[in-house]
Amino acid sequence: MTESEPRTSGEKEPPVNKYEGKLPPLNIFLHWCKGCNICIAFCPQKVLEPDRDGKPILAHPEKCTQCAICWLHCPDFAITSNYK
Numbered sequence: 001m002t003e004s005e006p007r008t009s010g011e012k013e014p015p016v017n018k019y020e021g022k023l024p025p026l027n028i029f030l031h032w033c034k035g036c037n038i039c040i041a042f043c044p045q046k047v048l049e050p051d052r053d054g055k056p057i058l059a060h061p062e063k064c065t066q067c068a069i070c071w072l073h074c075p076d077f078a079i080t081s082n083y084k
């Protein structure tokens, strides 16, 4: 086991992830997803990024505003919200 680096007084605190320890903002059903990238392209907050297969991953869940654009535009109904 390695010791973590001590935080110096001038160092910035890491950004707060409001979903930490809670449900993630979205469920993405990858077996329904065809990797069209519509959700990635339309997300105004750039929450989603493509994995190696071009399917979306929640790269920045803390930025999700639950605006619904991704799940309303997914042609395969592969995205649902955990909060709406």
Ligand code: SF4
Pocket: 025, 026, 042, 043, 044, 045, 046, 047, 048, 063, 064, 065, 066, 067, 068, 069, 070, 071
């Ligand atoms: S709900 Fe809106 S902000 Fe959240 S991932 Fe979907 S498009 Fe992006």
Ligand code: SF4
Pocket: 028, 032, 033, 034, 035, 036, 037, 038, 039, 040, 054, 055, 056, 073, 074, 075, 076, 077, 078, 079
């Ligand atoms: S819009 Fe739907 S089918 Fe297209 S990449 Fe996103 S989750 Fe997959």
